[in-house]
Amino acid sequence: MDASVISYDTRPDRRPLLQRIAHASEPYLYSAPALILIVAVMLVPLVLGISYAFRDIQILNPFSGGFIGLDHFRELSKDQSFYRALKNTLWWTGGSVFLQFIFGLILALLLDKPFYGRGLAQALVFLPWAVPTFLAGLNWAWLFNPVIGPLPHWLYALGILSAPNNILSDPQLAMWGPIVANVWWGIPFFAITLLAALQAIPRDLYEAAAIDGAGPAQRFMSITLPFLAPTIAITVLLRTVWISNFADLIVVMTNGGPADRTQIVASYIFTQAFKRLDFGYASAIALVLLVLLLVYSMLIVLLRQTLLNRG
Amino acid sequence: MRTKKLLLTGAHRLAILAYIVFALFPLFWLLKVSVTPNDLLYTEGVRLWPSRTTFEHFEFVLTHSASPIFFRNSLIVSGATALVVTILASLSGYALSRFTFRGKYWIVALMLVTQMFPLVMLVAPIFKMLSPLGLTNSLTGLVIVYTAFNMPFATFLMQSFFDGIPKDLEEAAMIDGATQFMAFRQIILPLTLPGIAATLGFVFTAAWSELLFALMLISGNDAATFPVGLLTFVSKFAVDFGQMMAAGVMALIPACLFFLLIQRYLVQGLTAGAVKG
Numbered sequence: 001m002d003a004s005v006i007s008y009d010t011r012p013d014r015r016p017l018l019q020r021i022a023h024a025s026e027p028y029l030y031s032a033p034a035l036i037l038i039v040a041v042m043l044v045p046l047v048l049g050i051s052y053a054f055r056d057i058q059i060l061n062p063f064s065g066g067f068i069g070l071d072h073f074r075e076l077s078k079d080q081s082f083y084r085a086l087k088n089t090l091w092w093t094g095g096s097v098f099l100q101f102i103f104g105l106i107l108a109l110l111l112d113k114p115f116y117g118r119g120l121a122q123a124l125v126f127l128p129w130a131v132p133t134f135l136a137g138l139n140w141a142w143l144f145n146p147v148i149g150p151l152p153h154w155l156y157a158l159g160i161l162s163a164p165n166n167i168l169s170d171p172q173l174a175m176w177g178p179i180v181a182n183v184w185w186g187i188p189f190f191a192i193t194l195l196a197a198l199q200a201i202p203r204d205l206y207e208a209a210a211i212d213g214a215g216p217a218q219r220f221m222s223i224t225l226p227f228l229a230p231t232i233a234i235t236v237l238l239r240t241v242w243i244s245n246f247a248d249l250i251v252v253m254t255n256g257g258p259a260d261r262t263q264i265v266a267s268y269i270f271t272q273a274f275k276r277l278d279f280g281y282a283s284a285i286a287l288v289l290l291v292l293l294l295v296y297s298m299l300i301v302l303l304r305q306t307l308l309n310r311g
Numbered sequence: 312m313r314t315k316k317l318l319l320t321g322a323h324r325l326a327i328l329a330y331i332v333f334a335l336f337p338l339f340w341l342l343k344v345s346v347t348p349n350d351l352l353y354t355e356g357v358r359l360w361p362s363r364t365t366f367e368h369f370e371f372v373l374t375h376s377a378s379p380i381f382f383r384n385s386l387i388v389s390g391a392t393a394l395v396v397t398i399l400a401s402l403s404g405y406a407l408s409r410f411t412f413r414g415k416y417w418i419v420a421l422m423l424v425t426q427m428f429p430l431v432m433l434v435a436p437i438f439k440m441l442s443p444l445g446l447t448n449s450l451t452g453l454v455i456v457y458t459a460f461n462m463p464f465a466t467f468l469m470q471s472f473f474d475g476i477p478k479d480l481e482e483a484a485m486i487d488g489a490t491q492f493m494a495f496r497q498i499i500l501p502l503t504l505p506g507i508a509a510t511l512g513f514v515f516t517a518a519w520s521e522l523l524f525a526l527m528l529i530s531g532n533d534a535a536t537f538p539v540g541l542l543t544f545v546s547k548f549a550v551d552f553g554q555m556m557a558a559g560v561m562a563l564i565p566a567c568l569f570f571l572l573i574q575r576y577l578v579q580g581l582t583a584g585a586v587k588g
Binding site: 024026027028030031033034035037038039040041042043044045046048049052057106107110111115121123124125126127128129130131132133134135136138139140142143147148149150153154184187188241245247248251252266269270273274279282283286287289290293297 | 323324326327330331333334335337338340341344352353357399400402403405406407409410412414415418421422425427428429430431432433434435436437438439440455456458459460462463466491516519520522523526527537538541542545552555556559562563566567569570571574
């Protein structure tokens with residue numbers, strides 16, 4: 001790519017200078033509005049946010065704003081709620097991603113082969129993805145509410161719950177509420193992505209394997225899985241990062257409660273900024289979260305590299 | 312052999328059916344409670360359909376609450392965001408698809424980075440930046456924020472649609488004397504109408520659903536979007552489930568309409584988004 005650009009540049013250009021400038025700047029003109037917006041509304045606030053982590057910024061306190069060095073981080077290292085939120089984030093992310101992936105993969109496999117009514121079935125099972133997340137959260141909160149929803153009564157009848165109570169107010173079980181809502185909402189994303197990857201697998205591979213006497217399980221293990229592996233890896237990586245930042249369902253369903261049992265780091269940041277208006281402390285937690293996510297992503301990339309090298 | 316095949320087909324259909332039931336049941340319950348009269352709400356709690364139905368909750372929500380304002384605000388914000396993002400993203404997506412230029416690598420890298428870091432980090436700084444500009448508590452402020460947030464994904468999406476159109480088309484037009492921009496506007500854009508529809512739909516749905524920034528930036532009913540309004544409605548009328556669910560059903564309608572519109576492009580679009588960011 002670079003070589004062709006250079007050879008193009010060294011060719012004597014006989015067009016007038018203005019026209020050459022216009023030509024060279026054309027792609028920048030096309031992308032300028034998008035870039036300016038992204039820089040102004042995402043990059044600048046990101047840098048500002050990082051600087052807030054080292055400053056005392058409280059909206060309700062007019063005397064705040066000074067530089068305080070690492071004070072927020074010292075406070076953070078003693079903050080029990082933060083450690084609990086960290087643990088909850090692992091549980092929330094791990095549980096959600098695992099269940100979404102398993103059920104999404106099964107759904108993609110079910111939808112892979114044509115059958116009568118596939119278009120309609122596909123539209124219906126993908127519908128939850130279009131439901132606004134705040135509404136998905138409210139909807140599941142209502143389903144778990146014994147006054148108005150059937151789930152506690154059904155779970156009680158099945159013997160899973162000892163009494164038809166709201167699991168969202170039970171400290172031991174509360175996290176399952178947002179996780180179930182998240183799985184319901186997120187299965188379509190995995191299914192759609194995996195379905196697209198499945199349909200890119202050449203069909204004649206299966207026919208050849210079948211002729212050679214490979215059974216369905218064998219075909220799945222030696223054709224489908226290897227072909228899906230790259231998509232699975234990248235989707236799981238991206239979704240893990242995304243879900244660990246995804247606070248909407250928790251803010252709507254439990255607001256972190258009961259007794260902070262469902263507070264994840266992302267919802268903790270939001271609570272600090274929104275309820276306490278302590279922007280400095282919120283930004284310090286956010287910075288820690290950002291570093292943890294970067295470390296996670298780098299570990300995954302390294303792991304992938306070692307696996308590829310060994311293979 | 313035949314019975315085995317029949318059994319497998321049966322199991323397959325049953326599994327599909329289970330998925331459909333799981334996907335639709337919460338929405339069905341929302342609808343069911345929204346049409347249940349108040350006096351039957353608790354006595355017929357777990358029945359699948361009430362013995363009598365009513366539209367009084369919808370009537371109340373439409374005439375006695377601020378929901379119509381929330382609905383209008385959300386329509387304005389989501390519509391404006393979808394429109395602006397689609398126009399700007401088709402320009403930037405075209406640049407990424409058709410030009411080789413020095414800054415391209417950095418532009419793509421910048422857009423990928425914005426997809427990776429937690430947006431909740433930006434809640435506080437954006438509030439502090441917008442507040443002296445008078446853009447908190449304003450729909451314009453929300454449109455600006457949502458437009459920027461959706462730009463990277465929309466750009467990649469439009470780029471993937473442009474990549475699917477052969478370059479010869481505009482080369483031919485340019486030989487005939489058209490500038491690249493004329494070729495883009497008159498030949499390429501009309502061919503990408505499906506892509507434009509998909510981008511509009513994705514962005515509209517995303518803006519319609521956004522909650523955290525709306526909660527932070529908007530206080531008071533006048534500029535509240537549907538998510539903010541519904542949450543305040545829930546905390547205020549915490550006992551009136553029929554009305555809350557009627558409002559919920561109304562919030563669902565535009566999202567479902569757009570979903571039906573873009574449903575066909577979903578697999579294509581999300582793949583483009585998933586692979587690139």
